[in-house]
Amino acid sequence: MLESFCTWLESTSLSATIQNTGWIIPVGQIIHILCLSIVLSSVVLLDFRIMGLAALRVPIPDMARRFLPWMWSALALMVITGSILIIGEPRRDLLNPAFWTKMLLLLTAAAITLLFQLSVRRKAHLWTGSGKGRTFIRIVAAIALTAWIGVAACGRLIAYFMVAG
Amino acid sequence: MSIVSFAKWLQATAPAQAISQSAWMFPAAETIHVIAIAMVVGSIAVLDLRLLGLSWTRRPITEIAGEVLPWTWSSFAVAAVAGTVMFISGASKYIVDLPFQLKFVVMFLAGINMLVFHRFTYPGIAQWNRNASPPRAAKIAAALSLIFWIGVVTCGRLVSFSIENQFAPPG
Numbered sequence: 001m002l003e004s005f006c007t008w009l010e011s012t013s014l015s016a017t018i019q020n021t022g023w024i025i026p027v028g029q030i031i032h033i034l035c036l037s038i039v040l041s042s043v044v045l046l047d048f049r050i051m052g053l054a055a056l057r058v059p060i061p062d063m064a065r066r067f068l069p070w071m072w073s074a075l076a077l078m079v080i081t082g083s084i085l086i087i088g089e090p091r092r093d094l095l096n097p098a099f100w101t102k103m104l105l106l107l108t109a110a111a112i113t114l115l116f117q118l119s120v121r122r123k124a125h126l127w128t129g130s131g132k133g134r135t136f137i138r139i140v141a142a143i144a145l146t147a148w149i150g151v152a153a154c155g156r157l158i159a160y161f162m163v164a165g
Numbered sequence: 166m167s168i169v170s171f172a173k174w175l176q177a178t179a180p181a182q183a184i185s186q187s188a189w190m191f192p193a194a195e196t197i198h199v200i201a202i203a204m205v206v207g208s209i210a211v212l213d214l215r216l217l218g219l220s221w222t223r224r225p226i227t228e229i230a231g232e233v234l235p236w237t238w239s240s241f242a243v244a245a246v247a248g249t250v251m252f253i254s255g256a257s258k259y260i261v262d263l264p265f266q267l268k269f270v271v272m273f274l275a276g277i278n279m280l281v282f283h284r285f286t287y288p289g290i291a292q293w294n295r296n297a298s299p300p301r302a303a304k305i306a307a308a309l310s311l312i313f314w315i316g317v318v319t320c321g322r323l324v325s326f327s328i329e330n331q332f333a334p335p336g
Contacts, residue, residue, distance in 0.1 A: 041207020
């Protein structure tokens with residue numbers, strides 16, 4: 001089914017335009033990786049703060065307000081550039097185990113980050129003191145961070161898991 | 166010994182041969198390189214945006230620098246090591262590759278920009294550490310830093326378009 005979806009996608013005029021305009025894919029990839037630098041740095045600094053390993057002077061809600069809007073904007077731009085790359089070369093991604101692993105990790109990482117953001121916004125008091133549940137929160141932050149790094153790693157490894165043909 | 170023959174010698178050494186013959190070493194180095202460069206650019210951008218007066222302006226610049234620069238430098242070291250692993254595996258093709266050469270020119274410019282900032286602008290920081298809008302010299306250095314690092318990433322991505330990747334399957 002995915003196979004025939006790729007065949008259809010490749011035959012669309014949008015895909016043809018992307019394939020035939022030489023600069024679109026390289027430029028899309030460059031924007032994608034520059035946005036990755038915003039996303040990854042934001043979540044590394046934020047998750048290390050939550051884990052109690054960095055920027056301890058800054059309250060967690062302040063860290064969230066500083067970095068998460070940048071992170072979501074950059075992530076949105078990654079979804080757009082990523083979609084352009086998929087439409088241009090559907091087989092490269094949609095028939096690729098590294099791509100689907102990346103999507104699974106992305107859902108996990110984004111869901112944890114979103115839940116965290118909602119919690120900080122609605123229950124700020126939980127995040128300012130030294131309150132209980134800290135160990136649990138730190139473990140969740142470590143899981144989110146690992147998932148984000150996995151997203152980046154799988155993204156690069158897509159190039160090595162392409163199905164030929 | 167010319168630079169090209171040095172590159173040829175380098176990629177014939179045992180470690181370089183081991184990397185180019187391994188199925189996983191190059192992809193692993195490349196993955197680490199990408200994650201590390203993303204951390205370099207993202208972390209330095211936090212400081213550059215503060216120097217430009219665009220974000221986190223309530224906080225003193227030196228505090229932000231203290232929080233992000235260790236990430237920048239340690240990530241840079243990791244990116245350099247992983248980059249060296251990739252480079253030696255095919256030194257003779259990289260050394261003559263235009264995006265690869267440009268990447269180092271731009272990195273050199275980023276280094277000069279940083280040295281100028283530290284030598285002439287940073288010593289007076291006590292006077293403007295808490296200013297939401299730092300002096301023009303600091304803003305120019307920050308803008309150049311962002312431009313150069315975006316350039317480094319751009320050239321880096323283009324290297325793989327100009328060099329046939331020997332490890333990726335055909336197609």
